[in-house]
Amino acid sequence: MLSIKRRIHLLVIIIISFTIIGMFSFHFFDYWNVIVENEYKKTKSIAILLDTQLEGTYEDLLADTSTLNKREKVRLLNKKLQPVINNVTKSFPEYGSGYYSKKLQSIVAFGPNFEAGELLDIQANSPARIVYKTKKSYQFKAYSQTRNSQVVGIYHPVIRHGEVIGVTWANIALTDVFELFWVQVKKRLILVIFILLIAYFGTIYITRQYEKGLSIFRNRVHKLDISEEEKRVFSPELMAVYNEVVKAKEMVVDNERKYQRDITEKILRAQEQERKRLSRELHDGVGQLLYSILVTLKLVENAKKECRIEEQINVIEGLTNSSIEEIKRIALHLRPSSLDDLGLISSIRSLVERYENTFQIKVDFKIVNFSRRLEPELETTLYRICQEGLTNIAKYAETNKAFITIELAKDEIQLEIADRGKGFNTIEAASGENNGLGLYGMKERTKLFNGIFRVRSKPGEGTAISVRIPI
Ligand SMILES: Nc1ncnc2c1ncn2[C@@H]1O[C@H](COP(=O)(O)OP(=O)(O)OP(=O)(O)O)[C@@H](O)[C@H]1O
Ligand SMILES: [Mg+2]
Known part of the structure; x- marks a missing residue:
């Protein structure tokens, strides 16, 4: 063109x-x-x-x-x-x-x-x-x-x-x-050519001016800054374009704000849920246990008279041990210390072990060429993705087998969590209003590391979540 x-x-x-x-x-x-x-x-x-x-x-x-x-x-x-x-x-x-x-x-x-x-x-x-x-x-x-x-x-x-x-x-x-005749023609022809030359160079001059104006306009549009005075200089057509650009820009800013609001809301909601869960666990788990200890101590007080102290102390010991176990379990879920001490692979392995015991789902965990430690935040991200992926399988897939493959390729990490269970419609899930945070969180975490996050799933054909993060 x-x-x-x-x-x-x-x-x-x-x-x-x-x-x-x-x-x-x-x-x-x-x-x-x-x-x-x-x-x-x-x-x-x-x-x-x-x-x-x-x-x-x-x-x-x-x-x-x-x-x-x-x-x-x-x-x-x-x-x-x-x-x-x-x-x-x-x-x-x-x-x-x-x-x-x-x-x-x-x-x-x-x-x-x-x-x-x-x-x-x-x-x-x-x-x-x-x-x-x-x-x-x-x-x-x-x-x-x-x-x-x-x-x-x-x-x-x-x-x-x-x-x-x-x-x-x-x-x-x-x-x-x-x-x-020719003398007359020449006289006129010279005049005609002269006029046409003026027309031609005039056109070139005008188009140059127009181009110059356009480039100034482009600059102004780029900065989104046209003074009142310039508005009178630019033609109405250009100003119409400018107004459209301003409108589009406002829309982008608006969307950005909405997006930010959305994210903040989701984060706050997630935080709230996590706090609720923690409070429930503390209340139902540790709280109950500590309450039992308190009750048992009261019993010890009474038992002093009946000389059944040893028996009660055993009970308190048991309860205290249970409390410690419970607190450990909660702490592990919040952030496994093994992640810092033993590294990603060992942590996933113990996650898998606990998962298999809890949900009766067998996990086929494959590690390809993975011999080094990664930066702590990246390890946490991969661990969290495994955790969420496995939890989703337990919640929705209706299967008794899951697959995790983690590979350290030349310049990227590839992680896949898959099942051959129920599957779901990814398009519907993405457009649904009451979406959970799991998939979204995984995607956001991957994006923080400039990685690619992909979900492949179809009803009846299982689900595969793949993450690729460059290193
Ligand atoms: N492995 C899977 N098999 C079948 N469906 C799945 C699987 N993983 C996710 N889904 C579907 O995708 C939806 C979104 O999952 P996501 O993890 O984002 O949310 P959630 O698990 O419902 O909530 P949250 O993770 O916030 O507790 C789920 O409601 C479920 O329908
Ligand atoms: Mg989930």
């Missing part, structure tokens, strides 16, 4: 070409006709001029020399008329002119190259005959032997006592007409 600038330039070039072609084919064609028409008029005035100059010199000269033969008569007339013809020729050197005598049926004088005594009879098809008949001027365009070229000219009747006694004529060679 061409840029607007290129398109305007192309358009101008096309317009210029068509204008020049149009000028030639219409205007100049007309112009040629006008020039030819002018030449007819001019030759007519020359013919008339010749007529008046010859006044009183021709046919009547022959009146008393009627004994001469035709050739002698023509020669005599030639001699008499030639000075007049020469006079006219001197004033109009490009034009040919002359006189046909009707009586002698011959040209009796013409310029500029005439040899006295030549006998030039009127041809049978000469238009002079039409003039004799119509007594009117006759325009012609024909080949002239005497001028050896195409000529345009006129025959003009010479009338004495109401009778046509001959014709004067004048003509001009077409090559000369063409020269006249």
Whole structure:
């Protein structure tokens, strides 16, 4: 797709070409006709001029020399008329002119190259005959032997006592007409080319200005900052674009805010749930145990009298041990200390062991090429993802087998947690309003490490969660 600038330039070039072609084919064609028409008029005035100059010199000269033969008569007339013809020729050197005598049926004088005594009879098809008949001027365009070229000219009747006694004529060679035409064309052509050049460079100048304006506008849009004054300078179309951009930007900011709000809300909700769970566990687990210890201590107090202290102390020991176990269990769930001491693989292994015992789900745990420690936050992330993945399988998959594969490839860690259980519709789950936090949390944790998180699942075909984190 061409840029607007290129398109305007192309358009101008096309317009210029068509204008020049149009000028030639219409205007100049007309112009040629006008020039030819002018030449007819001019030759007519020359013919008339010749007529008046010859006044009183021709046919009547022959009146008393009627004994001469035709050739002698023509020669005599030639001699008499030639000075007049020469006079006219001197004033109009490009034009040919002359006189046909009707009586002698011959040209009796013409310029500029005439040899006295030549006998030039009127041809049978000469238009002079039409003039004799119509007594009117006759325009012609024909080949002239005497001028050896195409000529345009006129025959003009010479009338004495109401009778046509001959014709004067004048003509001009077409090559000369063409020269006249070309001089005029050149004058106009230079003007036309000059105007078109101005149009072309004007267009280039305007498109440059436009581009400059556009680049300033682009800058302003980039910064989203157009002053009131500039608003008047930029065209309404650009301002419309600008307003759209501002609107879009506001929308993005709005969405961002909404997104942030959403996340905060989810985090707060998760925190709240975790606190609830902790409080429940403390209340139901440790709280109950400690309460039992307290009750048992009361019993010890009473037992002092009955001497059953040893028995009660055993009970307190048992309860205290249970409390310690319970607190350990809670602490482990919050953050296994083994993660810091023994590393990720061992921690997952003990998670798997506890999981298998609790849920009666067998876990196929595969470790490929995993021999080094990772940074603590990354280890925690992978551990949490395993934890959540396994919990989801226990909650939803309705299966008795799970798979975990963890691999340290050349430049990334790949973790997959899969089952062949119930599966679910990932699209529906993603668009559902009451989504849990598990999958979302896994994804967010992965994103923090610039990793890729993917869930593949279909109803009836199991679920696979894959995490790839570059290192
Ligand atoms: N392994 C799985 N098998 C079948 N369905 C699953 C599996 N894992 C997740 N799901 C489906 O995806 C949904 C979203 O899971 P997610 O872990 O995000 O939320 P949750 O487990 O319902 O809540 P939370 O994890 O916040 O306690 C679940 O409600 C469940 O329908
Ligand atoms: Mg979950």
